[in-house]
């Protein structure tokens with residue numbers, strides 16, 4: 001009797017808790033774990049895997065909804081994107097409510113490579129243009145200038161949302177890193193702090209940030225350059241669910257597998273390098289599909305790319321030191337891309353990463 005029970009129990013536990021990889025015809029893989037992710041039964045899709053054999057029959061028996069080529073998985077992702085409303089991504093009101101309860105603007109200014117007066121002027125110009133979300137990092141070396149521009153603006157502190165990041169080289173002394181960011185920004189509290197990359201001691205660094213959430217000096221936490229496997233590994237080890245993940249996203253690197261996975265966890269996705277990053281922007285902004293769509297709406301290519309992100313539920317933080325561009329990048333709420341136009345841009349994906357992380 002005991003043996004019979006074990007015979008039933010062991011396979012049941014395996015099916016419910018252990019991720020089962022299914023290899024698909026086109027070389028993609030899908031992992032399914034019954035209980036872990038109840039919102040979406042597709043746990044992980046890797047369309048780059050070279051190995052693979054057709055296990056479609058098993059998938060059908062288990063009733064798992066999967067797609068066996070890249071095109072179909074893109075369509076699936078668009079459907080899953082409809083779920084982003086669960087994190088209340090509100091394009092009409094230009095804001096998103098985070099799982100921490102705080103409200104964040106859905107368009108902002110990125111400040112990578114902006115330093116000194118250039119940074120101060122860019123942030124001041126963005127604030128004058130109505131931008132209320134600023135992204136910085138210890139590594140950008142500009143937190144002081146950003147804090148100064150915010151204080152000089154005269155805009156009430158509560159109206160501005162500042163994201164900063166601590167770098168892996170700081171993870172062994174996270175308290176010092178957080179105190180340094182608070183000191184440099186000097187704006188009472190930090191709206192959101194991210195771990196800039198996965199790295200040694202990332203969990204303990206995050207746990208230190210959790211203490212600052214308790215004390216109110218940091219309001220929300222997040223991660224940057226965390227993908228599906230990294231999230232699966234990291235999330236069970238921390239107490240506060242990240243409110244945001246910031247990753248590379250642009251028409252040539254769309255992360256169509258990762259975005260819905262993150263959003264379905266109730267985590268907001270924010271894209272870096274929306275225009276491909278410096279050195280790649282003209283290639284993207286002159287892409288003929290994007291130019292054609294821009295002409296349809298009498299807007300710029302940059303505005304089309306930013307709007308495409310918003311319609312996928314992705315927060316945008318384009319970088320610029322040019323006041324005209326900064327203003328233009330805020331003017332993305334007066335038009336809407338059609339489903340066909342969204343699909344056209346989705347089809348530009350080349351899985352072409354423009355940076356190493």
Ligand SMILES: NC(=O)c1ccc[n+]([C@@H]2O[C@H](COP(=O)([O-])OP(=O)(O)OC[C@H]3O[C@@H](n4cnc5c(N)ncnc54)[C@H](OP(=O)(O)O)[C@@H]3O)[C@@H](O)[C@H]2O)c1
Pocket residue numbers: 109110111112113135136196224225246247271272273274275276277278279281285300302303317318319320321322325326328329357
């Ligand atoms: N977490 C991470 O690891 C990570 C990595 C990279 C970046 N980031 C964040 O993401 C932000 C965005 O990335 P990024 O700034 O490096 O690259 P980006 O936004 O893709 O591109 C910035 C470039 O686009 C140009 N540009 C901006 N608006 C334009 C417009 N309307 N028309 C034409 N050109 C325009 C800018 O030139 P002008 O100055 O002349 O406007 C600049 O050369 C960064 O600033 C940073 O905050 C995070």
